Structure formats: structure tokens, C-alpha cells
Amino acid sequence: MGIDTTGQPKTIHDWIKHYNQVCEHARYRLRSGTVRRTGVRYVTLVLDISERLRGRKFKVMKEAALEYVEGVRQVWLETGLEENIGLAVFGGKNLLIHECTSELDLILRSIDQLEPCGDAPAVGGLFMGMAGVITGPRGSIGDFPIQGHMIIFTDSGSDGNTSYSTSSFSSPLSLAKGGIDLKSLLENGGITLTLSSTGINVGSSLDDIDLHNHAGVESLVHSVVDLQTKVFYVQIGKNQHNAIVERVVKETSGRIVDTREMQRLVLMTKIMILASRIAPKIMHSLNQSKELIKQQIKEESGSDDPYNDCLDMVLEFANPLSVENKRGNFTELTSRSLQLGDRVRRGPDWHYGNQDKQMAGTVIGQQSHGIARVHWDNGDTNIYMQCDETSTYNLRKVDEPRILVDEMIAVGCRVVRGHDWKFGNKDGGVGSLGTVLDVRPEGKAVVRWDSKRTGLYKMGHNGRFEIKVHGAPVRSRSKMNEHQSEYPHTSDSESEPESFRPRFRPTRDNATQEPNDYVIPIYSDATVSAIWEYEEGSEWRQYPNDINVKIEKAYQRKKTGKTIIEMDRTTYQIYFQRMIQENPSNKTEKSIRRKD
Numbered sequence: 001m002g003i004d005t006t007g008q009p010k011t012i013h014d015w016i017k018h019y020n021q022v023c024e025h026a027r028y029r030l031r032s033g034t035v036r037r038t039g040v041r042y043v044t045l046v047l048d049i050s051e052r053l054r055g056r057k058f059k060v061m062k063e064a065a066l067e068y069v070e071g072v073r074q075v076w077l078e079t080g081l082e083e084n085i086g087l088a089v090f091g092g093k094n095l096l097i098h099e100c101t102s103e104l105d106l107i108l109r110s111i112d113q114l115e116p117c118g119d120a121p122a123v124g125g126l127f128m129g130m131a132g133v134i135t136g137p138r139g140s141i142g143d144f145p146i147q148g149h150m151i152i153f154t155d156s157g158s159d160g161n162t163s164y165s166t167s168s169f170s171s172p173l174s175l176a177k178g179g180i181d182l183k184s185l186l187e188n189g190g191i192t193l194t195l196s197s198t199g200i201n202v203g204s205s206l207d208d209i210d211l212h213n214h215a216g217v218e219s220l221v222h223s224v225v226d227l228q229t230k231v232f233y234v235q236i237g238k239n240q241h242n243a244i245v246e247r248v249v250k251e252t253s254g255r256i257v258d259t260r261e262m263q264r265l266v267l268m269t270k271i272m273i274l275a276s277r278i279a280p281k282i283m284h285s286l287n288q289s290k291e292l293i294k295q296q297i298k299e300e301s302g303s304d305d306p307y308n309d310c311l312d313m314v315l316e317f318a319n320p321l322s323v324e325n326k327r328g329n330f331t332e333l334t335s336r337s338l339q340l341g342d343r344v345r346r347g348p349d350w351h352y353g354n355q356d357k358q359m360a361g362t363v364i365g366q367q368s369h370g371i372a373r374v375h376w377d378n379g380d381t382n383i384y385m386q387c388d389e390t391s392t393y394n395l396r397k398v399d400e401p402r403i404l405v406d407e408m409i410a411v412g413c414r415v416v417r418g419h420d421w422k423f424g425n426k427d428g429g430v431g432s433l434g435t436v437l438d439v440r441p442e443g444k445a446v447v448r449w450d451s452k453r454t455g456l457y458k459m460g461h462n463g464r465f466e467i468k469v470h471g472a473p474v475r476s477r478s479k480m481n482e483h484q485s486e487y488p489h490t491s492d493s494e495s496e497p498e499s500f501r502p503r504f505r506p507t508r509d510n511a512t513q514e515p516n517d518y519v520i521p522i523y524s525d526a527t528v529s530a531i532w533e534y535e536e537g538s539e540w541r542q543y544p545n546d547i548n549v550k551i552e553k554a555y556q557r558k559k560t561g562k563t564i565i566e567m568d569r570t571t572y573q574i575y576f577q578r579m580i581q582e583n584p585s586n587k588t589e590k591s592i593r594r595k596d
């Protein structure tokens with residue numbers, strides 16, 4: 001359909017194209033150096049400028065947004081707590097007007113100049129909010145990484161479909177029918193959308209999909225949640241209930257606030273800093289009761305926490321997986337045939353074609369009873385039926401190790417406590433094994449111990465190693481083809497025989513064969529044509545040959561991914577999306593480039 005006569009995106013397809021254009025323009029401005037930034041927190045204000053808000057509602061919305069920015073500036077002046085604020089709008093115009101910036105006067109002037117026009121559904125606000133989040137870097141408070149947040153100002157009219165309800169978005173069976181890729185937007189419904197450095201990439205067939213399509217909106221919600229952002233909803237008008245925005249708020253553990261409560265949002269950075277001081281004190285304590293936390297909040301701040309904003313933030317910092325647990329990630333299974341952390345392959349009821357790329361995978365959670373989440377070794381994450389009541393088994397357990405391919409660690413690896421371990425016997429005791437369920441870009445990993453405890457641990461973050469890989473087989477990509485015959489492959493329509501066991505055995509019980517904990521595996525036996533360089537002052541310097549090989553291999557595997565290197569006895573993280581080299585210990589960055 002394209003864009004109609006009013007210039008409005010009408011389908012999900014149109015919104016994706018518009019979103020990509022907005023992100024591309026934002027990246028250009030960021031590269032040009034015209035955006036000033038400082039501080040560690042990034043918030044994008046998303047204002048509904050639709051014609052239906054004309055009059056009192058529009059005035060109330062602008063006043064609330066201006067109050068927030070003025071309040072943040074006042075806190076900045078009083079305490080030195082700096083913030084960056086961005087501004088996006090949806091309605092007759094759908095724009096990211098300003099990327100997150102420390103120039104708050106610029107934001108104030110732009111809000112003051114807004115006028116109502118046109119109309120747009122809430123999904124338009126989510127797209128523009130995502131553009132603001134994805135073009136703003138992650139910050140940190142203390143030892144806790146903080147993704148950019150968005151604050152959406154709207155009423156119930158932007159819902160786009162008054163028949164929506166919260167229950168409309170929670171039918172796992174509808175998602176399970178196709179083994180939906182949870183890192184994409186609605187692959188089975190005709191489109192595949194994946195977040196990358198350029199925003200959302202479009203793949204598969206792109207039919208005109210109605211914006212009221214429940215599965216499409218559900219997939220958009222998943223993409224917002226996958227950004228690890230928080231969404232706050234400022235309700236414009238009385239008795240407003242925007243089901244789409246409220247769903248995203250719930251999934252991201254945000255807040256719904258009234259325009260008269262803007263000070264709650266103004267003080268959010270102070271609340272986070274207070275929570276970051278309290279969380280480490282209770283993180284390893286057996287007593288993590290809410291009463292104890294509330295007492296510590298009052299002692300530290302001298303005041304109560306009437307809305308439990310600080311309490312919830314402390315609990316989130318103390319258990320960084322709590323938000324994801326609500327979505328089914330890293331939760332124990334109720335199935336008798338599988339448990340969290342199991343290695344799996346396609347089972348007798350498999351009917352998803354080559355979705356697994358004929359590789360093994362790792363169970364990383366449960367969508368709901370009878371529906372398991374699997375992270376395949378090819379990098380995709382999907383959900384599948386594994387239901388004892390209906391005897392439906394899309395998966396089967398296998399005894400296969402996760403083979404590292406020029407990687408430091410990956411989902412499915414078996415690990416033990418490392419040299420910087422400080423968590424007592426939470427792993428089950430010395431020598432206890434765990435399985436990696438997720439690897440974070442900041443150098444951390446989610447581990448499920450065989451004792452059924454799950455936690456987030458440092459694996460290179462700030463140069464610390466609280467865990468280490470235990471007996472993982474390692475291959476360079478140039479040698480992988482030599483070993484493919486060790487694992488039998490099947491056609492898309494046939495499952496593998498239950499009697500199959502891989503001939504390449506894990507070495508979990510042989511401690512003498514563990515890889516070095518701190519030396520990143522480097523393979524110089526392969527030749528690569530590209531040259532990687534990093535900026536040192538006004539010069540570009542080439543990486544040593546062995547490190548160059550590692551970087552290029554990681555880049556070829558995933559051009560929007562990252563890798564970890566060790567150079568001059570320092571651990572660095574390479575981010576291909578932003579083309580930077582980061583020293584995680586002091587947060588310094590250097591530009592990198594690739595020359596063919």
C-alpha cells in the first residue's frame with residue numbers, strides 16, 4: 001500500500017521503512033558530531049501530537065513534558081546528576097526530532113513549538129521510541145548497566161483498535177505454531193524484522209499487514225522488550241487505558257503515571273543511584289525481604305518510598321534476571337522430558353523445516369506450560385511445543401557439547417566458578433557445573449547451575465572472571481567442515497534416530513583439558529583478506545595478525561555482533577554495530593575500521 005495521501009504509514013511494512021529512515025538520519029547526525037551528550041542516563045520522550053488531543057489535552061501533555069525536562073535540569077543543577085533527553089513525536093508527523101542530548105534548552109524549545117496534527121496508532125509511538133533508544137548508548141549506574149528509557153505521553157485514542165485487551169497479546173499457542181523467532185518480528189506471519197545497528201531489517205515476504213493484527217503487535221512488543229529498555233506511560237486525560245502501551249509497560253517493568261506525578265519520573269535517576277547502593281548489600285544476603293529493603297531505603301534517603309519505585313529497582317538490581325523471568329526466559333520447565341539448560345535437537349514431532357539449521361540447541365526457558373524456548377547454535381531463538389499431556393514433542397534431549405568456534409563463551413557451554421568467584425556455594429559447591437543460557441555484550445553470562453539456581457556472572461566484564469568455561473571443545477571455523485560428518489544430518493521432514501549419540505564427546509570430567517581462563521582462543525592457521533585497524537590518536541594502527549584473524553572471523557559470523565580480544569594484557573570488546581573497541585575496565589573507546 002505504501003504511504004497514503006496524508007503521508008502516514010499505513011501498514012507494519014510502511015512503519016518499518018519509515019523507522020529505518022529515521023534511524024539512518026539519526027546515525028548521520030551522531031556521526032557528524034552535532035549531538036552533544038554527557039552523563040550516563042538516556043531518556044526519550046515520545047509525545048502523541050494527534051489532532052484528537054487538540055485543546056486541553058494537548059496543553060496538559062505539553063505542560064507535563066516541560067515539567068519533566070525542567071525538573072531533570074533542576075536536579076542536574078542541584079546534584080550534578082547529568083541526563084540526556086531525546087524527543088520523538090507520533091501523529092501527523094512521526095519523527096525523532098532530537099536524539100538524546102544534554103542540551104535540555106533545545107528540548108524545551110522544541111516541545112513548546114509542537115502543534116497537534118493528523119493521527120497515528122500507538123505502534124507509531126513505539127517505533128519512534130525505539131529509534132530514540134537504539135541510537136542512544138547504554139549507560140551504567142555503579143556496576144549496573146542501564147539501557148535508555150522511553151516515556152510515552154498519550155491517551156487511549158492511539159490504541160488503533162478499541163477491541164484490544166491485555167489478554168489479546170498473551171496466547172502462546174498462536175506463537176508456537178510456527179516456532180516463532182523471538183529475536184524477529186513475526187516471521188511466520190509473512191515478515192521477518194530483526195534489530196540491528198541500522199534499526200529493523202526487513203526480510204522474508206512483505207505483505208500488507210493490518211496494524212490491528214494481534215500477532216504483529218505482539219511481535220513489536222517483543223522487540224521493544226528485547227531492547228532491555230523501560231517504558232513509562234504518562235496518561236493524558238482521566239480514565240485512559242491504552243492496552244498496547246500498558247502491555248509494553250508491564251513487560252518492561254516500567255510505570256504508569258498521571259500527569260500530576262511527574263516528579264516521580266524526574267527523581268528516577270536519584271532513585272536508581274540509591275538502589276545501586278543498596279542492591280549490592282543484599283545481593284548475597286539470605287534475607288532479601290521487602291521489609292528489610294524498605295528499612296534500608298529510609299535509612300539511606302531519610303524518606304519513605306510511597307510508590308515502591310526504589311524498592312522495585314533494588315529488587316531488579318539484586319536480581320538482574322527478574323524482568324526476563326517474567327517473560328519466561330531462564331525459568332525452569334514443567335515438562336518431564338526436558339529441563340532448563342538441556343541440549344536438544346529436533347524431536348519426533350518436528351515440523352519446522354530447517355529452522356534449526358541442523359544444529360543442536362539449548363533450552364533457555366519456558367514460554368508457558370508445554371512451550372519451551374530454545375537458543376539454537378546458529379544464533380536464533382524460537383519456541384516449541386514440548387507437552388506431556390498431548391504427547392507432543394518437537395524436541396529431544398541430546399548429549400552434545402557446545403563447540404566454540406573462535407569464541408570465548410557461548411550459549412550451551414558448561415562452566416564452573418572462576419578465579420573471581422564471590423558467591424559462596426550458590427553454584428552448589430566447589431566443582432559444580434552450570435550451563436550458559438545467555439551471553440551479554442558487556443562481558444557477562446547467565447548461568448543455570450545443575451543445582452537449579454540461576455544467576456548473572458562476569459565473564460570479562462571490567463577484566464573480572466567469576467566463571468570459566470569447563471572442557472568446551474574448540475574449533476576454528478576453517479576446520480569445522482572436517483568434523484561435520486561426526487554429527488548425522490537429516491532431511492527437513494525426518495527427525496534423527498533416538499539412538500544417535502555424537503562421537504565427539506565432551507570433556508566435562510577431565511579438568512586437565514580445560515582451556516585457559518583468561519587467554520582468548522586465537523587461530524592464526526587461517527588466512528583472511530580483510531585488515532582491521534584501530535584509531536590511536538591521529539593514526540590508524542593495524543591489529544596483530546592473530547587478532548586480525550579472530551576479529552574478521554567474528555565479523556563474518558555476524559556483522560552486527562561483537563567479539564572479545566586480548567591485546568597488550570588487556571581485554572577489549574569489539575562492537576561491529578558501532579565499529580568501536582571498548583576497554584570495559586575504564587569505559588574508554590576507540591574507533592575501528594575494516595579494509596578489504
